[in-house]
Amino acid sequence: MKGNSSDGDTQRRKLHLGQSSDTTGGTRFKPVPYEYGFLFSAKIEDGVVVNMSDQDYIHNHKKADRHLDHTSRELRMGEYIVHRNPLRQLMQLFSLHVHGLRDEDVNRKDMQNWTACQRILFPNVRECLWKMDNGLNGVAKNEQTLGLWVNLDMLYHYVEMFVSLRASYYQRVVNAGCITTFLGIWVNVCPGAHFISKLFCFIGHT
Helix, strand or coil, X not given: CCCCXXXXXXXXXXXXXXXXXXXXXXXXXXXXXXXXXXXXXXXXXXXXEECCCCCHXXXXXXXXXXXXXXXXXXXXXXXXXXXXXXXXXXXXXXXXXXXXXXXXXXXXXXXXXXHHHHHCCCHHHHHHHHHHHHCCXXXXXXXXXXXXXXXXXXXXXXXXXXXXXCCCHHHHHHHHHHHHHHHHHHHHHHHHCCCCCHHHHCCCCC
């Protein structure tokens, strides 16, 4: 999957291309080998991927996260609303060591804070949402959390395609197929629902 270039900066892409093809200066992280026809690599320092000039997936992730507080849209997956409010309820129902969220992750002020976007995707957070949806462990059942859980699960697999140090090539392809299929179903269900429109309930205009 490939989104729009961050800020549309062609120089960013040129720099990224140069760094991707540079095999000098340390171990290179190659999620897809060159012989498969993809040109991508990045430098790893202390187990962390660095020198990523072309950050489409980061840009797309932050844009998707903003829709959780969108003022003119009400994202819906079927009957379920996708909104950040269940995360606020989650922080009241579960202790900090269980969910690991911070106030800045839920009450967003810095929309460029990608770390905050990542934290709400953590498995512990999605597990708490699942318990809320199903009324497990003494938590009151709240079916409206399902929409957010599905949305965060989809975003998690999207980001994992690019940043995971453990996912196999096969798993990345599975993730991409799952995401594109899900988005296709979502965008095609919207026009068929009598109470919503695609522009109002989907994450994009097209």
